Amino acid sequence: MRIDVVSIFPEYLAPLELSLIGKARQDGILDLHVHDLRSFTTDRHRTVDDTPYGGGAGMVMKPEPWSQALTAVAEARRGHQGKPVLIVPSPAGERFTQALAHELAGEEHLAFACGRYEGIDERVIEWAGEHFDVRPVSLGDYVLNGGEVAVLAMVEAVGRLLPGVVGNPESLVEESHSDGLLEYPVYTKPAVWRDREVPAILLSGNHGKIAQWRRHEQFRRTSERRPDLLEVFDAGKLPKADRLA
Ligand SMILES: N#Cc1ccccc1Cn1ccc2ccc(-c3cc(N)[nH]n3)cc21
Numbered sequence: 001m002r003i004d005v006v007s008i009f010p011e012y013l014a015p016l017e018l019s020l021i022g023k024a025r026q027d028g029i030l031d032l033h034v035h036d037l038r039s040f041t042t043d044r045h046r047t048v049d050d051t052p053y054g055g056g057a058g059m060v061m062k063p064e065p066w067s068q069a070l071t072a073v074a075e076a077r078r079g080h081q082g083k084p085v086l087i088v089p090s091p092a093g094e095r096f097t098q099a100l101a102h103e104l105a106g107e108e109h110l111a112f113a114c115g116r117y118e119g120i121d122e123r124v125i126e127w128a129g130e131h132f133d134v135r136p137v138s139l140g141d142y143v144l145n146g147g148e149v150a151v152l153a154m155v156e157a158v159g160r161l162l163p164g165v166v167g168n169p170e171s172l173v174e175e176s177h178s179d180g181l182l183e184y185p186v187y188t189k190p191a192v193w194r195d196r197e198v199p200a201i202l203l204s205g206n207h208g209k210i211a212q213w214r215r216h217e218q219f220r221r222t223s224e225r226r227p228d229l230l231e232v233f234d235a236g237k238l239p240k241a242d243r244l245a
Contacts, residue, residue: 001107001162002031004073005151007114008048010034012148016155024165033076040068049117058118066113066124074131077109084109086132087154088125089147093136096154098177100137105161112154114147180233182226184217
C-alpha cells in the first residue's frame with residue numbers, strides 16, 4: 001500500500017517511522033510519503049491561509065496550494081486502477097471505525113489531507129472529487145487543532161491490518177471492535193499480584209470454559225462501557241441465546 005500525507009507540519013508524522021508501522025515501511029509493506037504543503041506555494045512567504053469570506057474568527061486554508069499538492073499525489077499513482085481514496089480528517093466527517101479501517105486496508109493507495117486553522121476551502125473538497133474518492137472522516141466528537149493527530153491514528157489502525165505487519169494475525173481477530181464487542185480482560189504472570197489473583201478459569205487449562213468466560217466478559221464489558229455497541233450487535237448478529245456462548 002502507498003500512503004501520501006500532505007501537511008504544513010510534516011514533522012508531526014515522524015512517529016510513523018517508529019514501531020510496527022516503521023518496520024512495515026522498512027519491509028516494503030507500506031510506502032509512506034509525507035509532503036509539506038508549503039512546498040506547493042509560489043509566493044515568497046509560502047502562504048497557505050487567508051481570512052474567511054463571510055467574516056468570522058480564524059483563517060482558512062487557501063485552495064491553490066492544495067490543488068497543486070493533490071495533483072502531484074494523484075500523478076504519483078497514474079496508471080494504477082481506479083481513483084485513490086483521499087481521507088480528509090474533519091470534525092464534520094463520517095466516524096472512523098474499525099470497519100472503515102478494514103475497508104481502507106483493502107485500498108492500493110490512500111491519500112490524507114491534513115487541514116489546519118479553521119479548515120480547508122470547501123472548493124478543494126469539491127475539486128478533489130475529480131481525481132479522488134473523497135472521504136471526510138472524523139476521529140470522534142471532539143475538536144482537534146488539525147488533521148495530523150487523526151492521520152497518525154488512522155494510518156496506525158489501517159497499517160496494522162495489512163498482511164505481515166502484526167506478528168501474529170490471530171491477535172487481530174479477538175481485539176476490541178473486531179466482532180462488534182469490546183475485548184475481554186487480559187492477564188499475565190505473576191498469578192497473584194498485590195493480593196490480586198488471576199481469574200482461576202484462566203489457569204484451568206479448560207479451553208472451552210476459558211473461551212466461554214472470555215465471551216461473557218466481552219458482553220459484560222460492552223454492556224457496562226458501550227451499551228450502544230450492543231444495540232448494533234443485537235440488531236445484526238447473534239440470537240440472544242448465543243450471546244453468552
Ligand atoms: N476543520 C476544522 C476546525 C473547525 C473548527 C475548529 C477547529 C478546527 C480545526 N481543524 C482544522 C483542520 C482539522 C482537521 C480535523 C479536525 C478534527 C477531527 C476531529 N475528529 N476533531 N477535529 C480539526 C481540524
